[in-house]
Amino acid sequence: MLQVHQIKDNYETVLSGLAKRNFPNAENILQQVLEIDQKRRDTQLERDQLQAESNSISKKIGQYMQQGKKEDADKIKLRTGEIKGLIKDLETRYSIAEEELKQLLYTIPNIPHSSVPAGKTPEDNQVVLENGNIPQLYEGRLPHWDLIKKYDIIDFDLGVKIAGAGFPVYKGKGARLQRALINFFLNEAAQQGYMEVQPPILVNEESGYATGQLPDKEGQMYLATADNLYLIPTAEVPITNLYRDVILSQSDFPIKNVGFTPCFRREAGSWGAHVRGLNRLHQFDKVEIVQITHPDKSYEALEDMSLYVQSLLQKLGLPYRVLRLCGGDMGFTSALTYDMEVYSAAQERWLEVSSVSNFETYQSNRLKLRFKGEEKKTTTLAHTLNGSALALPRIVASILENNQTEKGIRMPEVLIPYLGFEWID
């Protein structure tokens, strides 16, 4: 979440940033923040002063008692009695103000980077670049939901039987393809200096809040109620939370982690015509990269990550484009997001396969993820970034669709060592 001083020191920037996101009622909410914060500080000052007085009296009582001057001690005890009541009242008011402030800050999204275009819908996203050739397919080309049946590699009906819609069962070469992609992505990331981690895929509430899924996306995560644990919607949550309550030293930068996990999303209310087949699932596999950087280096890192993700798409031979998301389409916690979309030639649609974002200090503020400067003794919030590298299902969809021929589906060259076969036929 934003820090109060961000709002106070850059009021106009924050205001116009929120306007870019079409965030309603911004001025009013920001004013409330400042007001409550002022109240909070006034209350704290008053409380601290009284507490200081009370502390010094207590010390004096201690001294009197040691000297055996009970009467003197009793005399000044009366004063602390008064103070005690006042402090209790101030304490209550302080925590109310603090809680109000927190709740208010939770509702405010991150401020978009200056390069983020204004806009409301995905149509307003900016196409940064397009790369690769859209394949010319033969007459009888099929969308992937037909291809997977034809070659019997992914079974949705079986998934329905054991879990429900949106939980596919990968079979035979379909399952092998999943495993190959995961290994390929992990190996590539390792070569780029990302340290592999295998985090838990259930997380506690605190972790959900720290990376911003809670309270914003409460209803979108599966909750294991018996233990109050959430199934992760992305590895971003556990991996970034590895660094919750951590004070790094400057020499630790940049931290680069990669992890493969299944991801779980309830996708409540988002089913429609465009979500057939692998386009939208409740459970899917994803390899995620996370970076934690010095504030001065985060945009450099973002470009880095974007190029890295693009390199994967190039190696897989998939035509793709890079979008800079507009204010209205960007995630709640992000300051700048690039979406990578691959072209799926039978559906004739662009499919989002990666989203690479810089959160600046929005997450690290909740995470309490800081670093200590080399000269300065003060701690500073680090910047966090993450991106999919990559999400599997839509990659699979476009591989299947784009590489289909009359005699089968040709696998991308780079995957063949991982797969042990060249064709799905």
Place this chain on the structure above:
RNA sequence: AGAGAGGUGUCCGAGUGGUUGAAGGAGCACGCCUGGAAAGCGUGUAUACCCGUAAGGGUAUCGAGGGUUCGAAUCCCUUCCUCUCUGCCA
């Protein structure tokens, strides 16, 4: 799931009501010493919030929350977590 033990600073570890932000040790940093290093000696070494241009000062924090008390790491209650053993199981 049952029984027990425990949660203190970067780490180890002391501390059962009164200058305890917290002994002692280790680590780390700087200085002295040295040809250089080690050892030795000395100094320093938490975080958050608030007041202040600053220097500096205040408050809080010994898992978390509440209570008793003039005063709590220390007593009481609640809760979370970890470890060990038993049971169950991959």
